[in-house]
Amino acid sequence: MLKYFSNCISLFYPPYCNGCGNVLVAEEKYLCFSCLKSLPRTDFHTCKDNPLEMVFAGRVPICRATAFCFFRKGNMVQHLIHQLKYNGNQEIGVYLGRQFGLELIQLGVFQSVDIIVPIPLHFKKLKRRGYNQSEKIGKGMIEVMPKPLDSSSLIRVTDTSTQTKKERFQRWENVLDIFQLTRTDLLAGKHILLIDDVITTGATTESAAQLLLTLPAVKVSIACIGYAGS
Numbered sequence: 335m336l337k338y339f340s341n342c343i344s345l346f347y348p349p350y351c352n353g354c355g356n357v358l359v360a361e362e363k364y365l366c367f368s369c370l371k372s373l374p375r376t377d378f379h380t381c382k383d384n385p386l387e388m389v390f391a392g393r394v395p396i397c398r399a400t401a402f403c404f405f406r407k408g409n410m411v412q413h414l415i416h417q418l419k420y421n422g423n424q425e426i427g428v429y430l431g432r433q434f435g436l437e438l439i440q441l442g443v444f445q446s447v448d449i450i451v452p453i454p455l456h457f458k459k460l461k462r463r464g465y466n467q468s469e470k471i472g473k474g475m476i477e478v479m480p481k482p483l484d485s486s487s488l489i490r491v492t493d494t495s496t497q498t499k500k501e502r503f504q505r506w507e508n509v510l511d512i513f514q515l516t517r518t519d520l521l522a523g524k525h526i527l528l529i530d531d532v533i534t535t536g537a538t539t540e541s542a543a544q545l546l547l548t549l550p551a552v553k554v555s556i557a558c559i560g561y562a563g564s
């Protein structure tokens with residue numbers, strides 16, 4: 335009965351692909367198969383010293399880093415991340431996280447990860463947006479990767495959204511006190527997978543990784559949906 339009503343609703347309000355705008359068929363969700371297949375994947379997880387790992391090389395001793403897709407001006411990934419961050423479409427984050435997780439599982443990447451930690455938002459920004467986009471990505475990932483998601487042990491104490499116009503050096507000084515740890519016992523001794531939505535210079539992610547690495551016997555890896563570097 336429920337399916338009948340859902341089919342009726344789809345008839346009058348068919349779901350559209352967030353990529354190309356075509357009507358989705360029953361098995362498709364958020365993106366049509368064609369758009370899902372055409373996402374500009376980085377395949378960074380298949381190679382050591384990939385471009386994202388090189389972003390952090392010499393800055394912070396992480397284990398591995400990878401990105402699901404390339405984030406470029408005007409590409410589909412930029413459009414989807416925009417939907418996720420500024421149009422309230424939080425399900426896109428869960429969807430992208432799940433697709434990313436499926437790919438990582440199939441390749442056996444991050445098997446030694448113990449816990450997934452999303453990069454937190456400052457509480458003011460969280461209040462404005464209503465959700466943390468990186469946490470949504472993490473939620474999608476744990477649907478297919480059997481790992482715990484910890485969204486409360488790492489918190490953001492500095493709102494950096496007003497700092498985007500400053501020079502990188504000035505930003506770096508502030509970046510050191512962006513985050514704080516609330517529950518060190520939950521993270522000590524663990525291999526932590528830090529989740530971010532988009533990484534460009536990596537400064538914020540690096541700051542979180544530096545702080546986590548002050549805990550005893552911690553290893554940090556990094557995964558993001560969009561790699562915006564060159």
Ligand SMILES: [Zn+2]
Nearest residue numbers: 351354366369
């Ligand atoms: Zn499409």
